[in-house]
Amino acid sequence: xxxxxxxxxxxxxxxxxxxxxxxxxxxxxxxxxxxxxxxxxxxxxxxxxxxxxxxxxxxxxxxxxxxxxxxxxxxxxxxxxxxxxxxxxxxxxxxxxxxxxxxxxxxxxxxxxxxxxxxxxxxxxxxxxxxxxxxxxxxxxxxxxxxxxxxxxxxxxxxxxxxxxxxxxxxxxxxxxxxxxxxxxxxxxxxxxxxxxx
Numbered sequence: 001x002x003x004x005x006x007x008x009x010x011x012x013x014x015x016x017x018x019x020x021x022x023x024x025x026x027x028x029x030x031x032x033x034x035x036x037x038x039x040x041x042x043x044x045x046x047x048x049x050x051x052x053x054x055x056x057x058x059x060x061x062x063x064x065x066x067x068x069x070x071x072x073x074x075x076x077x078x079x080x081x082x083x084x085x086x087x088x089x090x091x092x093x094x095x096x097x098x099x100x101x102x103x104x105x106x107x108x109x110x111x112x113x114x115x116x117x118x119x120x121x122x123x124x125x126x127x128x129x130x131x132x133x134x135x136x137x138x139x140x141x142x143x144x145x146x147x148x149x150x151x152x153x154x155x156x157x158x159x160x161x162x163x164x165x166x167x168x169x170x171x172x173x174x175x176x177x178x179x180x181x182x183x184x185x186x187x188x189x190x191x192x193x194x195x196x197x198x
Contacts, residue, residue: 001083004049005194007125007161008181010059011036012189013043019195021082022049024072025161025180026057026091026125032100037067045071051082055089057125057162058099063091075123077111085198088119093126093162094143101125109145115153121198122155125162132166132179150175157198167191 004016007025016022022044029036037060044052052072056063063074073080075089091101092111103111115122126143127133128150133142141163150158154174161181169178180194 032061089123
């Protein structure tokens, strides 16, 4: 299975390599309007992937209400199995201004408890604390309770975005982590998609 992973396109549609499964880890829009969602959905419909998985992000306000996608599967704290690989995705992240899907760590811990322990590929919009989550001013802003979950259950892969300037990949204690933000801190689409064979 060839997986292509991106996040934080913010309406920018990057040129993508070929693959079987496209994962978009949130913030496909700037303000989450229904018009932006339709543009995103139309773009997904133009792509040649067997499966497209979308996990909303903090800019995707209308996904908190009634937005739907025809051309991608939206994972809203739920999972799917594709060719024997177990994916699970959630849009939530620690409180960071008045954005969508922001929750306290106490609420987040409850959400992470829903993740099946045998998840292969975890997709969240926000990062776990201390892993590819550092802002320009040097603060780690990931979820501490999410970090506790991944440290305990060690999924093979954990993909996320949210913190544009922390784009990168790292392997720690049996888990491959990827901050796959497509744009930088200036919202310029400069980062290539992550491609992996799973």
